[in-house]
Amino acid sequence: MALFGKKTKESEISEIMLPAHVGIIMDGNGRWAKKRGLPRKAGHTEGARTFRKIARYASEVGIRYLTVYAFSTENWRRPEDEVGALMKLFKSYLEEAIRDFKDDDIVVRFIGDKSGFSPELQELMDENEECSKDRDGMVLNIAMNYGSRDEIVRAVRNITADVQSGKIGADAISEQLISDYLYTAGQPDPDLIIRPSGEYRISNFMLWQSAYTEFVIMNKLWPDFQKSDFDEALKIYSQRNRRYGGV
Ligand code: FPP
Numbered sequence: 108m109a110l111f112g113k114k115t116k117e118s119e120i121s122e123i124m125l126p127a128h129v130g131i132i133m134d135g136n137g138r139w140a141k142k143r144g145l146p147r148k149a150g151h152t153e154g155a156r157t158f159r160k161i162a163r164y165a166s167e168v169g170i171r172y173l174t175v176y177a178f179s180t181e182n183w184r185r186p187e188d189e190v191g192a193l194m195k196l197f198k199s200y201l202e203e204a205i206r207d208f209k210d211d212d213i214v215v216r217f218i219g220d221k222s223g224f225s226p227e228l229q230e231l232m233d234e235n236e237e238c239s240k241d242r243d244g245m246v247l248n249i250a251m252n253y254g255s256r257d258e259i260v261r262a263v264r265n266i267t268a269d270v271q272s273g274k275i276g277a278d279a280i281s282e283q284l285i286s287d288y289l290y291t292a293g294q295p296d297p298d299l300i301i302r303p304s305g306e307y308r309i310s311n312f313m314l315w316q317s318a319y320t321e322f323v324i325m326n327k328l329w330p331d332f333q334k335s336d337f338d339e340a341l342k343i344y345s346q347r348n349r350r351y352g353g354v
């Protein structure tokens with residue numbers, strides 16, 4: 108679905124075809140810190156600031172769905188102190204997010220396997236979802252302990268269970284049904300995925316959903332990412348000719 112952009116004071120984005128759903132792989136925090144001789148966790152702290160700024164901005168310009176990749180199923184392999192610092196950051200962020208996104212009318216949702224997190228973090232995630240669920244602004248999916256292959260395995264298991272119990276017939280399995288068993292059920296597929304930091308990888312992010320997504324790779328580390336970079340990505344997107352396999 109394409110919408111027209113809202114005119115904001117800061118944005119040049121007005122009257123261009125906006126993507127309904129944008130995904131962002133927030134990459135480059137570690138390199139940003141290294142360049143400054145700082146520990147990697149300092150990059151994540153700065154990355155969290157950028158995240159908050161860009162999420163609010165996306166909602167302001169009229170994006171309907173924003174999905175950010177905050178922690179993958181593979182990120183547990185990082186050094187213990189880095190994982191610990193990220194968990195601390197998530198906790199403090201989630202405590203603040205409950206009130207922060209209220210003014211922006213943002214609906215907060217988590218995609219991924221919550222059960223991997225501490226009970227305290229799980230509670231904060233539930234609380235954020237519960238208190239924002241009736242808002243009618245942008246839906247913000249925060250992908251935490253998310254891996255797209257893991258999401259597909261989970262969907263296959265749930266479909267199998269529903270076929271075995273007779274809830275659905277095997278012949279009901281279709282592309283749409285598979286989409287309906289993913290964390291993003293009911294949401295449009297991402298139109299645009301932005302990857303800052305110059306890496307050309309999908310990194311296990313929305314593999315099923317991104318079959319026809321437009322990718323924009325930007326040469327900026329995530330903590331340096333500005334609202335003007337988001338505008339730039341939207342402009343590049345608006346100039347693409349989407350054919351979905353047709354001509
Ligand atoms: C990838 O950069 C980034 C992460 C694994 C963490 C992303 C997390 C945040 C931006 C924190 C904000 C999120 C919330 C929900 C508060 P990297 O560390 O792989 O960077 P590198 O490729 O330069 O090493």
